[in-house]
Amino acid sequence: MRNTRALAVAGAAVAALGLSAPAAVAWDRPSNIVVLPSVIARGGQLTITVDGCRNGGTATSTAFSPTRLSPVGGGGKGNEGDRGGAGSGTARGTATVNSDARPGPYDITVTCDGGSLTKPQAFTVIGGVRGGIGGSSTTGATPTDVAIGGGLVAAAVVGGGVFWMRRRAERNI
Numbered sequence: 755m756r757n758t759r760a761l762a763v764a765g766a767a768v769a770a771l772g773l774s775a776p777a778a779v780a781w782d783r784p785s786n787i788v789v790l791p792s793v794i795a796r797g798g799q800l801t802i803t804v805d806g807c808r809n810g811g812t813a814t815s816t817a818f819s820p821t822r823l824s825p826v827g828g829g830g831k832g833n834e835g836d837r838g839g840a841g842s843g844t845a846r847g848t849a850t851v852n853s854d855a856r857p858g859p860y861d862i863t864v865t866c867d868g869g870s871l872t873k874p875q876a877f878t879v880i881g882g883v884r885g886g887i888g889g890s891s892t893t894g895a896t897p898t899d900v901a902i903g904g905g906l907v908a909a910a911v912v913g914g915g916v917f918w919m920r921r922r923a924e925r926n927i
Contacts, residue, residue: 783869784811787862789876796879797853804864804871807845811866817855817879823847823866857881 785806794800802813804823811823823845845866859875895903 784864784866784871787864787871787873787876789862789873791877793878793880794851796851796855796857796881798851800849800851800877801846802849802862802864803844803846804866805844806869807864807866808843809867810845811864813847813849813862813864815849815860815862815876817851817860817877818849819852821847821849823864851879855879 783806784804786804788803790801790803791798800818802821802823803826804811804813807823808825810825813821813823824847826844826846857879859878861872861874862876863870863872
């Protein structure tokens with residue numbers, strides 16, 4: 755019975771050590787890139803958050819100029835345990851999408867603490883709306899639209915007249 759307990763304690767210790775080792779290594783390199791919002795119009799602002807960038811870094815994409823990422827938090831140890839460091843191991847920055855960016859998906863590459871990480875299709879740029887004219891790019895109704903509308907109105911008038919005449923004729927009987 756004592757061997758079983760000793761084996762269980764040893765197994766729990768190995769599992770705890772095995773689970774904590776990858777977490778300690780994860781803070782040495784960029785490990786996760788989060789971009790919000792994931793769909794954005796040209797000229798909009800993206801918030802980029804990266805884990806594993808204790809001292810900040812740089813985010814680059816073809817849709818925006820290189821953007822500086824600053825450490826989140828202050829002088830405390832945060833998630834870094836006893837290793838010290840500048841912040842909590844997370845860095846954040848705001849990028850403005852170029853007004854002439856083509857619609858479609860874009861990758862982001864983050865470089866910090868001597869390592870880099872690329873997130874493919876991290877966000878999607880959509881075409882902007884032409885403001886001031888209701889999103890429309892035409893100047894009004896086309897002749898075809900006017901003909902269809904006029905035909906529908908004429909059919910409604912004729913149908914209403916026929917209905918009214920039939921009701922009037924039924925009352926006289």
